[in-house]
Amino acid sequence: MKIIETIQEMKETILELKQKGKSIGFVPTMGYLHEGHRKLMEEARRENDIVVTSIFVNPLQFGPNEDYDRYPRDEEHDRGAIKDEKVDILFYPHVNEMYPKKQTIEMKVRRRVDALCGKSREGHFDGVVTVLTKLFNIIYPNRIYFGMKDAQQVAVVDALLRDYNFSITLRPVDTVRESDGLAKSSRNVNLSEQEREEAPYIYQALLKGRTLVKQGEKNPEVVIEEVSRFIREHTHGKIDYVDCLSYPELEKQETIKRKMILAVAVHFEHARLIDNIVFDSSGQPLTVII
Numbered sequence: 001m002k003i004i005e006t007i008q009e010m011k012e013t014i015l016e017l018k019q020k021g022k023s024i025g026f027v028p029t030m031g032y033l034h035e036g037h038r039k040l041m042e043e044a045r046r047e048n049d050i051v052v053t054s055i056f057v058n059p060l061q062f063g064p065n066e067d068y069d070r071y072p073r074d075e076e077h078d079r080g081a082i083k084d085e086k087v088d089i090l091f092y093p094h095v096n097e098m099y100p101k102k103q104t105i106e107m108k109v110r111r112r113v114d115a116l117c118g119k120s121r122e123g124h125f126d127g128v129v130t131v132l133t134k135l136f137n138i139i140y141p142n143r144i145y146f147g148m149k150d151a152q153q154v155a156v157v158d159a160l161l162r163d164y165n166f167s168i169t170l171r172p173v174d175t176v177r178e179s180d181g182l183a184k185s186s187r188n189v190n191l192s193e194q195e196r197e198e199a200p201y202i203y204q205a206l207l208k209g210r211t212l213v214k215q216g217e218k219n220p221e222v223v224i225e226e227v228s229r230f231i232r233e234h235t236h237g238k239i240d241y242v243d244c245l246s247y248p249e250l251e252k253q254e255t256i257k258r259k260m261i262l263a264v265a266v267h268f269e270h271a272r273l274i275d276n277i278v279f280d281s282s283g284q285p286l287t288v289i290i
């Protein structure tokens with residue numbers, strides 16, 4: 001595995017590979033890698049000649065009161081984890097390499113962000129599309145791999161590719177979970193012992209909501225209320241949001257009659273956890289193909 005820290009070397013390397021006709025699969029991450037990330041790399045491996053992963057904790061996507069400084073970082077662990085997955089190139093830029101000075105042009109996401117994490121994390125997705133646009137222009141991937149754990153991110157990236165005519169195929173990948181159902185996340189290490197015990201109830205709450213839909217419930221508000229009640233009953237976490245919206249547009253619906261996402265965010269003391277499931281109008285789980 002080659003580790004590249006500068007944009008210039010990355011561009012030169014990619015140019016050489018493209019001249020040889022190699023296809024490139026790209027997995028952007030913020031590091032502290034776990035099996036969720038590895039799943040994305042495996043998918044990229046299956047479909048491309050070359051797999052590029054980036055590790056970059058993007059300051060632009062963290063709000064002033066968020067956990068940028070506390071975000072877990074472990075370079076040695078990450079380098080080891082990636083080696084196992086036979087990633088060909090790890091792009092590991094320093095923050096000054098990516099943002100040598102303040103951006104002159106700022107990107108603003110207008111739709112798909114006035115709900116879920118976009119609502120409570122103002123500017124977050126502006127930061128996400130900014131760094132991704134830069135990374136796409138540095139790495140020129142044929143395919144990009146994103147986890148459905150961050151389903152709103154998938155919806156926004158889908159819009160970015162369409163609106164700005166990137167010749168890139170988006171591959172959403174199902175959420176990888178612990179055996180007790182908790183979605184794998186770099187932030188799980190920040191949970192206390194008790195919080196870790198409570199955290200799996202988040203996924204159970206989502207399944208409970210989906211069961212209601214399977215049983216014929218068509219009112220999103222009833223589903224939201226049941227999921228919220230279940231989380232309040234089983235955890236000490238503070239609910240940031242529970243919502244049930246159309247996917248990928250992320251718009252409120254009067255009734256459940258099309259592809260929907262049921263999504264939650266819960267604040268524990270040192271970690272904000274998110275999770276979601278996507279299903280059709282009869283509550284059948286859906287693998288997202290965008």
Ligand code: AMP
Pocket residue numbers: 028029030031035036037039040145146147148149150173174175176177183184185186
């Ligand atoms: P992050 O490092 O948290 O920015 O995540 C990098 C990529 O890994 C994003 O596309 C995430 O959606 C994806 N990812 C994170 N956790 C999981 C998970 N448990 N299952 C599948 N993909 C995940």
